Amino acid sequence: MAVYTDVSDEELESFIASYDIGALTSFKGIAEGVENSNYLVHTGSGRYILTLYEKRVRPDDLPYFLALMEHLAARGLSCPLPVHDREGRTLRELAGRPAALISFLEGLSLRRPGIEHCAGLGQVLAQFHIAGADFPMARGNDLSLPGWQALYDDVKENADTVIPGLKDEIARELAHLETHWATGLPVGVIHADLFPDNVFFLDDKVSGLIDFYFACNDMLAYDVAVCLNAWCFEPDASFNVTKRRAMLQAYELERPLTEAELAALPLLARGAALRFLLTRTYDWLNTDANALVKTKDPAEYLRKLRFHQRVTSYRDYGLGEH
Numbered sequence: 001m002a003v004y005t006d007v008s009d010e011e012l013e014s015f016i017a018s019y020d021i022g023a024l025t026s027f028k029g030i031a032e033g034v035e036n037s038n039y040l041v042h043t044g045s046g047r048y049i050l051t052l053y054e055k056r057v058r059p060d061d062l063p064y065f066l067a068l069m070e071h072l073a074a075r076g077l078s079c080p081l082p083v084h085d086r087e088g089r090t091l092r093e094l095a096g097r098p099a100a101l102i103s104f105l106e107g108l109s110l111r112r113p114g115i116e117h118c119a120g121l122g123q124v125l126a127q128f129h130i131a132g133a134d135f136p137m138a139r140g141n142d143l144s145l146p147g148w149q150a151l152y153d154d155v156k157e158n159a160d161t162v163i164p165g166l167k168d169e170i171a172r173e174l175a176h177l178e179t180h181w182a183t184g185l186p187v188g189v190i191h192a193d194l195f196p197d198n199v200f201f202l203d204d205k206v207s208g209l210i211d212f213y214f215a216c217n218d219m220l221a222y223d224v225a226v227c228l229n230a231w232c233f234e235p236d237a238s239f240n241v242t243k244r245r246a247m248l249q250a251y252e253l254e255r256p257l258t259e260a261e262l263a264a265l266p267l268l269a270r271g272a273a274l275r276f277l278l279t280r281t282y283d284w285l286n287t288d289a290n291a292l293v294k295t296k297d298p299a300e301y302l303r304k305l306r307f308h309q310r311v312t313s314y315r316d317y318g319l320g321e322h
């Protein structure tokens, strides 16, 4: 359960009173999520999500995330809308943390997405990339190469206690990516964490996207690589080419990938696997045992990384034939 910061009834009542959304009727902590504290809040006018931003979110980045949600919603993408208080503010403070209230999105995330869900994801990912094209703010990806190196420096001493041999394996991969990392590909706003738990479905159709707190400006194809990793592997660690095909075909109906992007996908997928291996290893080593959060398994991303290391050409993913 991701609730790191407790909020008292009195604090929340007076916080909600500064919005035009009716009085607080009830609230409870939300079990899902890893990064921030989330509460489901009921008021006289309906349901809202209250987020208190925790460790990995830099307060200076919050205006980018909140403005991005407003920008995407204005372009027809289904995502939460930050609620403005009576003074027009979306970013506030509560219980000593930066905080925002956002609209509640209908739908459910899927534990085991099927082929049609991968197609839905591919379409909405491309729509996100297109809708973000004229977003006027910019934010670098602090979880790309330099960020991975910094995370590695933080975890290397104890990495082998998480998985034997992990320290050297990550060092070798970092060295490879430092030398070969892609450049010159189309860039724009990316979600950067569009895992199945951040995509809601209703009747097997995407009903909306949440959790924009890793969004940044980077290579669009890197976002595709994050999704290949998160959506196209089976629980037994096998790569599902049919899901990959469904996802990319749907993506390309909205935004065709260039030859250079397709060719770079195996490398980008290695980078994306390393990124989540590193953050999961960091969290494994640093999450307080009393924290109400379910820490995610680093080994899952080591298996995905090893899979991509064995790929010699993008045709090994069944790419280039869709």
Ligand SMILES: Nc1ncnc2c1ncn2[C@@H]1O[C@H](COP(=O)(O)OP(=O)(O)O)[C@@H](O)[C@H]1O
Pocket (backbone or CB within 6 Å): 002, 030, 032, 033, 034, 035, 036, 037, 038, 049, 080, 102, 103, 104, 105, 106, 197, 198, 210, 211, 212, 213
């Ligand atoms: N706008 C929303 N509408 C409905 N539920 C939401 C919304 N935002 C978050 N949630 C719920 O809160 C959970 C955690 O949200 P998320 O943004 O993924 O947290 P974290 O940033 O901590 O990972 C989601 O899995 C979902 O159940």
Ligand SMILES: N[C@@H](CCOP(=O)(O)O)C(=O)O
Pocket (backbone or CB within 6 Å): 032, 033, 034, 035, 193, 195, 197, 198, 211, 276, 279, 280, 296
């Ligand atoms: N998707 C990341 C963890 C971030 O959690 P989220 O709840 O913000 O999606 C992972 O799986 O490691």
